[in-house]
Amino acid sequence: MSSAIYLDNHATTPLDPRVLEAMLPYLTEHFGNPSSNHLFGWVAREAVEKAREEVAALVNATPEEIIFTGGATESNNLALLGAARALADRGRHIVSYVTEHKAVLxxxxxxxxEGFDVTLLPVERDGLHDLGLLERSLRPDTVLVSVMAANNEIxxxxxxxxxxxxxxxxxxxxxTDAAQALGKIPVDVRRTRVALASFSAHKVYGPRGVGALFVRRRPRVPLQPLVHGGGHERGLRSGTLNTPGIVGFGAACRIAAEEMASEAQRVRALRDRFLQAILQRVPDAVLNGHPERRLPGSLNLSFPGVEGESILTHLGDVAVSSSSACTSSLRQPSHVLKALGLSDEMAYAALRFGIGRFNTEDDIVRAAERVGNAVSALRELGRASASSA
Incomplete structure (x- = not known):
């Protein structure tokens, strides 16, 4: 796969070799259970706590506020179900947005x-949030608001x-579901005053199967656990900790803290070069979402008159997606693009490009050429079919 081009970094990111190097000892000689009270357990526990510090440092939290989970989906469920149920005596109104990830919706x-009143607000046509509308939607019985830091599709x-x-x-x-934002833009739980924040390792060049939930301690956020059986992670997430995965998550966060600013600048430049190259080949391609207020490596483009799935079949070894990887098995237009006001035709014509750490200038040039050729070929095929009908 040396010639393959991976531009689907919103779905998952490749494991950084430095992360793998940090993980390997805990897949071999340091295999102990971090809850065990002996040398093997102590070594594993020390590694887990170091990783907890590294994750906390990236988001300006304290280590005690980081709860390790199996991924952002679990973190979202623990945050939303756990907080709403714990706060039910204070109120049962929740506010969020129609463009949230399915792991929130x-x-x-x-x-x-269960009897909660959930208000899902619309977004503007460029995907931005109307703060006035949000403020007017808050009620005396509103106990929970959930807003993703960066949208996974646009x-x-x-x-x-x-x-x-x-x-x-x-x-x-x-x-906030901050899975897509972590390590790509600054995420500061103090400055934003979020009470709960969900993270995932595999979106930041770490391993799959591990995530974290930030739970603010002051003022304390009440949560009802979803998993019972041992009281691990301060009673909020029982189960033996995934030491190698957690170590990898910590290493990924440490690398992100050191390199995020320079990486974002480089990736943003590649993204803008890619968009320019696409528009040179397909001038009527349409950018979905705000042109500036978005992640450095994110592009969502609609190609009028051509289905995104059809383009994918013509791209060969260029990996992109026509929807969120979490909903790609569902044959329906993206709920995010529909929320922007796109027609079904334009929503089906969309592709999501995710440019990341290991992409190169050559990747961008080759991928843009492939996309342009695919769109041209499909449009020509469509015209031929129409003329013969």
Whole structure:
């Protein structure tokens, strides 16, 4: 696969070799259970706590506020179900947005079935959030607001500091799904005043199967655990800790803290070069989402008259996606693109490009050429079919 081009870094990122190097000892000689009270356990426990410090440092939290989980989906479920149920005596109103990830929207369906009133707000046509609308939607019985830091399909960034201020003034718990933002843009839980934040290792060049939930300690956020059986992770997430995965997550966060600024600048330049190259070949391609307020490596483009799935079949060894990897098995237009006001035709015509750490200038040039050729070939095929009908 040496010639393959990977431009799907929103779905998952390749494991950084430095992360793998950090993990390997804990897959071999340092195999102990971190809960065990002997040498093998102590070594594993020390590694887990070091990783907890590294994750906390990246988001300006304290180590005690980081709870390790199996991934961002689990973190979202623990945050939303756990907080809503714990706060039910104070109120049962929740506010979020229609463009959230399914790992947020689906837990809200569960809570709605339990009698919670869930308000899902629209976004503007460029994916931005209307703060005035959010403020007007908050009620005396609103206990929880959830807003993703960066959208997984269009990369648009939420104004978390402003939303955090609105919630803090009213004593409302603010949760953010920051899986896509972590390590790509600064995430500061103090400055944004979020109470709960979900993270995933495999979105930041770490291993799959491990994530974290930031749980603010002062003021304390009440949570009901979802998993019981041992009281691990301060009673919030029972189960033997995945020491190698956690070590890898910590290493990925440490690398991100050191390299994020320079990497974001380089990736943003590659993204802009890629967009320019695409528009030279397909001038009527349409950018979905705000052109500036988005992740450095994010591009979501619609190609009028051509289905994104058809383009994928013509790209060969260029890896991109036509939707979120978490919903790609569902044959329906993206709920995010529909929320921007796109027609079904334009939503189906979309591709998501995720440029990342290991992409090169050559990748960008070759991929843009492949996409342009695929669109041209499919449009020519469409015209031939139409003329013969």
């Amino acid at each position: 689906d837990p809200f369906k569960v809570l709605a079935g 990369g648009v960034l939420a104004p978390l500091e402003e939303i955090g201020a609105l919630c803090a003034e009213r004593g409302i718990v603010l949760h």
